[in-house]
Amino acid sequence: xxxxxxxxxxxxxxxxxxxxxxxxxxxxxxxxxxxxxxxxxxxxxxxxxxxxxxxxxxxxxxxxxxxxxxxxxxxxxxxxxxxxxxxxxxxxxxxxxxxxxxxxxxxxxxxxxxxxxxxxxxxxxxxxxxxxxxxxxxxxxxxxxxxxxxxxxxxxxxxxxxxxxxxxxxxxxxxxxxxxxxxxxxxxxxxxxxxxxxxxxxxxxxxxxxxxxxxxxxxxxxxxxxxxxxxxxxxxxxxxxxxxxxxxxxxxxxxxxxxxxxxxxxxxxxxxxxxxxxxxxxxxxxxxxxxxxxxxxxxxxxxxxxxxxxxxxxxxxxxxxxxxxxxxxxxxxxxxxxxxxxxxxxxxxxxxxxxxxxxxxxxxxxxxxxxxxxxxxxxxxxxxxxxxxxxxxxxxxxxxxxxxxxxxxxxxxxxxxxxxxxxxxxxxxxxxxxxxxxxxxxxxxxxxxxxxxxxxxxxxxxxxxxxxxxxxxxxxxxxxxxxxxxxxxxxx
Amino acid sequence: xxxxxxxxxxxxxxxxxxxxxxxxxxxxxxxxxxxxxxxxxxxxxxxxxxxxxxxxxxxxxxxxxxxxxxxxxxxxxxxxxxxxxxxxxxxxxxxxxxxxxxxxxxxxxxxxxxxxxxxxxxxxxxxxxxxxxxxxxxxxxxxxxxxxxxxxxxxxxxxxxxxxxxxxxxxxxxxxxxxxxxxxxxxxxxxxxxxxxxxxxxxxxxxxxxxxxxxxxxxxxxxxxxxxxxxxxxxxxxxxxxxxxxxxxxxxxxxxxxxxxxxxxxxxxxxxxxxxxxxxxxxxxxxxxxxxxxxxxxxx
Numbered sequence: 179x180x181x182x183x184x185x186x187x188x189x190x191x192x193x194x195x196x197x198x199x200x201x202x203x204x205x206x207x208x209x210x211x212x213x214x215x216x217x218x219x220x221x222x223x224x225x226x227x228x229x230x231x232x233x234x235x236x237x238x239x240x241x242x243x244x245x246x247x248x249x250x251x252x253x254x255x256x257x258x259x260x261x262x263x264x265x266x267x268x269x270x271x272x273x274x275x276x277x278x279x280x281x282x283x284x285x286x287x288x289x290x291x292x293x294x295x296x297x298x299x300x301x302x303x304x305x306x307x308x309x310x311x312x313x314x315x316x317x318x319x320x321x322x323x324x325x326x327x328x329x330x331x332x333x334x335x336x337x338x339x340x341x342x343x344x345x346x347x348x349x350x351x352x353x354x355x356x357x358x359x360x361x362x363x364x365x366x367x368x369x370x371x372x373x374x375x376x377x378x379x380x381x382x383x384x385x386x387x388x389x390x391x392x393x394x395x396x397x398x399x400x401x402x403x404x405x406x407x408x409x410x411x412x413x414x415x416x417x418x419x420x421x422x423x424x425x426x427x428x429x430x431x432x433x434x435x436x437x438x439x440x441x442x443x444x445x446x447x448x449x450x451x452x453x454x455x456x457x458x459x460x461x462x463x464x465x466x467x468x469x470x471x472x473x474x475x476x477x478x479x480x481x482x483x484x485x486x487x488x489x490x491x492x493x494x495x496x497x498x499x500x501x502x503x504x505x506x507x508x509x510x511x512x513x514x515x516x517x518x519x520x521x522x523x524x525x526x527x528x529x530x531x532x533x534x535x536x537x538x539x540x541x542x543x544x545x546x547x548x549x550x551x552x553x554x555x556x557x558x559x560x561x562x563x564x565x566x567x568x569x570x571x572x573x574x575x576x577x578x579x580x581x582x583x584x585x586x587x588x589x590x591x592x593x594x595x596x597x598x599x600x601x602x603x604x605x606x607x608x609x610x611x612x613x614x615x616x617x618x619x620x621x622x623x624x625x626x627x628x629x630x631x632x633x634x635x636x637x638x639x640x641x642x643x644x645x646x647x648x649x650x651x652x653x654x655x656x657x658x659x660x661x662x663x664x665x666x667x668x669x670x
Numbered sequence: 671x672x673x674x675x676x677x678x679x680x681x682x683x684x685x686x687x688x689x690x691x692x693x694x695x696x697x698x699x700x701x702x703x704x705x706x707x708x709x710x711x712x713x714x715x716x717x718x719x720x721x722x723x724x725x726x727x728x729x730x731x732x733x734x735x736x737x738x739x740x741x742x743x744x745x746x747x748x749x750x751x752x753x754x755x756x757x758x759x760x761x762x763x764x765x766x767x768x769x770x771x772x773x774x775x776x777x778x779x780x781x782x783x784x785x786x787x788x789x790x791x792x793x794x795x796x797x798x799x800x801x802x803x804x805x806x807x808x809x810x811x812x813x814x815x816x817x818x819x820x821x822x823x824x825x826x827x828x829x830x831x832x833x834x835x836x837x838x839x840x841x842x843x844x845x846x847x848x849x850x851x852x853x854x855x856x857x858x859x860x861x862x863x864x865x866x867x868x869x870x871x872x873x874x875x876x877x878x879x880x881x882x883x884x885x886x887x888x889x890x891x892x893x894x895x896x897x898x899x900x901x902x903x904x905x906x907x908x909x910x911x912x913x914x915x916x917x918x919x920x921x922x923x924x925x926x927x928x929x930x931x932x933x934x935x936x937x938x939x940x941x942x943x944x945x946x947x948x949x950x951x952x953x954x955x956x957x958x959x960x961x962x963x964x965x966x967x968x969x970x
Contacts, residue, residue: 237943391927544959612960613693
């Protein structure tokens with residue numbers, strides 16, 4: 179029995195164990211349910227999986243199934259970020275333990291019962307348990323927000339290298355607090371229409387109603403919710419990476435107010451879509467998104483400068499190539515920042531271009547073409563966030579030497595290959611006609627599938643390694659059990 | 671020597687993306703035995719509309735074409751309408767008059783004024799018909815395929831010319847689903863590859879290496895076997911063919927505050943989810959594509 183007790187203790191009570199379990203849960207869900215769409219459906223794999231697993235896929239319920247699938251994965255991602263925040267930032271032990279307990283039970287319930295309800299018939303008891311899971315994650319968020327309260331004397335920032343107010347209030351903690359608080363409010367923003375549309379399967383995917391000139395308040399609320407939640411998950415991972423890389427100095431002092439301001443204004447803009455401010459809500463959103471992205475840019479500049487300086491330390495007059503070599507020497511630290519830059523080509527750039535040329539170009543195409551761009555760019559953003567988590571996780575578990583480089587570069591290169599290919603696929607109508615598109619479509623889909631498949635292979639290798647490690651008496655898990663405070667491992 | 675071995679397939683793969691598509695590549699030709707001049711009567715009454723099965727009553731009888739308008743039918747119309755002056759050639763397109771829509775100035779709404787608008791382009795290499803300056807004709811092999819590359823104006827004009835109209839979305843939906851149940855597809859609750867022409871359905875007209883998915887003759891999925899390819903009879907309860915897949919179909923509604931026109935049925939380029947009866951697509955009325963066609967409705 180001590181065998182199981184020790185392992186369960188690691189998996190469900192240590193920071194690294196909790197993160198490992200959540201990554202494994204997402205990996206399994208992605209592996210199984212990824213077989214139901216795209217090329218797997220074309221190859222006939224879906225039909226086999228549906229038969230083997232005895233899934234009950236009613237055509238009219240597809241949209242409801244997908245919404246539950248997205249939510250169940252999102253809850254696990256939120257849990258991972260929560261583990262990271264509670265591992266990186268100081269807070270009372272009561273909050274740390276309570277938040278972790280609630281979010282863990284919550285995302286497990288959401289995943290297991292949600293998917294059971296969505297894919298294996300209408301057992302309403304499962305739906306109730308799924309909602310209970312989401313509710314627990316929500317309350318974990320409320321407690322986390324309280325735990326992150328930045329104005330307590332215990333959390334003052336005495337170090338002048340970090341952004342703080344005259345009174346010593348830690349601006350970075352304020353940024354974490356603002357992000358957590360607005361996340362909780364924005365979750366409600368989705369819960370209200372969710373309780374209405376979730377009554378049975380009378381629901382819709384936002385991308386399917388995008389062109390309707392008249393939308394109801396609840397429809398606006400759903401559209402706002404999905405956008406802001408993803409944006410907040412992205413902002414939170416930016417703050418987490420900043421803490422991990424020990425973001426400080428002048429750029430930190432500029433970035434933190436920008437991120438705080440950006441987060442609050444962005445949220446106000448999104449919430450504004452259900453108020454009389456709706457006609458100008460998009461303008462408010464742009465006003466909020468700009469400083470938030472500038473704050474992330476400061477982090478990238480800081481991080482890359484730090485990597486270069488560390489890498490060329492001891493060299494009198496480093497050449498450009500030496501600096502470049504230093505920058506990319508450690509893919510696990512270079513990668514998260516690079517992915518943030520790459521996001522501008524595959525997500526923000528596409529989104530801005532679409533917004534600017536919407537009526538002239540994109541609305542001249544059929545709605546189903548516009549849907550491809552909409553779904554494509556937010557899938558890419560979600561996946562970029564996932565790769566950043568995986569890169570940080572690689573560092574967290576102490577990958578070293580060649581394995582570290584292979585793991586890091588595999589994630590960066592394969593994911594970016596997939597994201598770039600999908601971006602070409604999304605925008606293909608700009609340069610190829612419908613009748614002549616098939617060779618291009620074949621190539622980009624092949625590259626996308628190759629990139630994603632290799633990414634999953636890398637992830638599977640790590641998961642199998644960690645699984646095998648659990649059977650060793652003094653494996654990596656035993657070391658990690660005693661390393662619970664991520665803040666102790668900040669870089670630099 | 672390792673590097674060239676690795677990079678050659680990669681270069682070949684990238685170059686394949688730029689490969690030219692022979693839009694006039696030969697296509698199998700089959701007589702489906704379905705008459706494109708046939709009409710089906712849809713009697714007045716209730717049916718279940720939309721994804722969530724809202725009961726809706728259409729309180730009048732109407733007729734709707736059993737198949738999409740074919741290339742042969744449309745080219746005959748073009749020749750006739752050009753001869754009697756209803757249409758004319760303007761630059762690289764055939765144009766006709768449309769009396770315009772009421773404009774409400776809604777966000778993203780484009781005003782459709784009374785003017786001449788494109789019916790079909792004459793210079794699109796993907797077109798399934800030819801025009802030698804005087805005569806229109808179907809490209810060989812496409813005679814009994816749905817007319818594509820036709821704008822909403824072109825579809826509206828055809829139906830009107832022959833005393834009909836484009837079906838409203840509700841008329842289209844009732845004709846596809848029938849009065850009895852909440853089926854998601856015209857033939858029932860499940861979809862198989864041999865039910866309809868959709869993306870990667872492996873029909874005899876598909877060439878995923880080059881031309882991609884191509885249209886099929888109207889009424890192809892009627893239970894017959896063609897050169898060893900067995901189809902399932904996929905008619906709707908009222909006997910309509912191709913109400914799911916093959917080509918999207920223009921419908922006639924003009925909605926307040928938007929210039930978009932709505933399309934139904936999914937196409938050869940759609941995944942099966944878009945073949946569900948309630949799925950809507952829309953585009954500007956001047957839009958045309960090899961994946962868009964139409965059928966007409968009329969009063970009995």
